[in-house]
Amino acid sequence: MAASQALSVLQATDEFEEILGKLHARNLPEFFELIEERIERERGANGCGAKPRGAEANLDESTADITLHSIASEVRNHPCLPPDAVLKSERIRHPTVGEFAALDPVTVVSVDKFLYEDDEAIDEMCDEGMLSRNYCLECGSHRSAPLNFISHSASSQQLKFIFQKALPDLNGKTVVDIGSRLGPVLYGAYFYSGASRIVGIEINPELCAIQEDMVKKFSLRDRIQVINADVCTQATLLQEADVVVMHNVFEFFAPSETQISIWKFLRETLKKKGCHLITLPSLAKSMETLKLSMDLTSWVKQCPLEHITRWIREDEAREEVQQICRYEIL
Ligand SMILES: C[S@@+](CC[C@H](N)C(=O)[O-])C[C@H]1O[C@@H](n2cnc3c(N)ncnc32)[C@H](O)[C@@H]1O
Known part of the structure; x- marks a missing residue:
């Protein structure tokens, strides 16, 4: 097929879905078997196997997963970190605008998804009396309602999705996490991508110290660097980045006026053509929440990810990664 007629991944996925819709349910298992054989043949021919794209040179996927879990466990047991993973020195503020503003702050509890990935870990915390799933609606009564859990960290599932599925090969590239x-x-980029320079910018010095401890303990210094600074002082680094990750950076951490000035700084600074932005929530949503009018169409192009997320069977897993957005700077 001539290159101009070639299907995009999204179009091909749509056509594949259409074919599935036309097949009788009883023929699906046989069809899937044929497809699986075809995929295996393709992998063999390309010599690419099922190895995660650009993953850490000598690590297979399960080793990377296990190492990431070990780091999470090490951070969880770090002497400076309380069970809710929020330090006393942090000034987390409940947003006054946007989707979280509607929630009563008393009903919101921080449960870090990187540290407490699965329900079992959360159940354990509840059993040990460190956490409750419910809050009392009327003092003294038995009526209660579920608390709203929020995470200030990306989960391993989200990290794997970002670095193995959403982004192209990052061999030799620079990733910056704001x-x-x-x-x-940083750990996700280290174990799930081939990025050669991975830099975290963090304003809180104690959080930087915890990251530094992990970098040292797990010998990650060859590719990871942690900078204790306000992002607005890091224009040069941002201009060098090939990927910039912004996961709910400012919403819980700065008043609206500060957030607006940071976004204006980022709009002015992030200009490298082809640089990828990974954001959560979407840029449009962040702008809407802050009532900040910014012409996004002259800055970035959004790269759809639905063709990847739609294949994730588990509802919870799919919902988690569906919030992730990817853009390319124009
Ligand atoms: C929601 S956390 C993001 C966590 C991490 N990127 C992840 O996905 O797991 C946001 C972090 O941004 C930091 N932060 C907020 N404003 C900042 C600024 N102006 N410069 C650097 N870091 C900032 C906060 O201290 C907080 O640790």
Whole structure:
């Protein structure tokens, strides 16, 4: 097929879905078997196997997963970190605008998804009396309602999705995480991509110290660097980046006026053509929440990810990664 007629991944996925819709349910298993054989043949022919794209040179996927879990466990047990993973020195403010503003702050509890990935870990915390799933609606009564759990860290699932599925090969590239907190994005980039320079910018010095401890303990210094600074002082680094990750950076951490000036700084600074932005929530949503009018169409092009997320079977996993947005700077 001539290059101009070639299907995009999104179009091909749509056509594949259409074919599935036309098949009788009883023929699906046989069809899937044929497809699986075809994929295996393709992998063999390309010599690419099922190896995660650009993953750390000698690590297979399960080793990378296990190492990431070990880091999470090490951070969880770090002597400076309380169970809710929020330091006393942090000034987390409940947003006054946007989707979280509607929630009563008393009903919101921080549960870090990088540290407490699965329900079992959360159940354990509840059993040990460190956490409750419910709050009392009327003091003294038995009526209660579920608390709203929010995470200030990316989960391993989100990290894998970002670095193995959403982004192209990052071999030799520079990844910058704005607001690196406990460092999950840095560890994710290290183990799930071939990025050669991975930099976290974090304004809180104690959070930087925890990241530094992990970098040292797991010997990650060859590719990871942590900078204790306000992102607005890091224009040169941002201009060198090939990927910039912004995961809920400012919403809980700065008043609206400060957030607006940071976004204006980022709009002015992030100009490298082809640089990828990974954001959560979407840029449009962040602008809308802050009532900030910014012409996004002259800055970035959004790269759809639905053709990847739609294949994730588990609802919860799909919802988690569906919030992730990818853009390319024009
Ligand atoms: C939601 S956390 C992001 C965590 C991490 N990137 C992840 O995905 O797991 C946001 C972090 O941004 C940091 N932060 C907020 N404003 C900042 C600024 N102006 N410069 C650098 N870091 C900032 C906060 O201290 C907080 O640790």
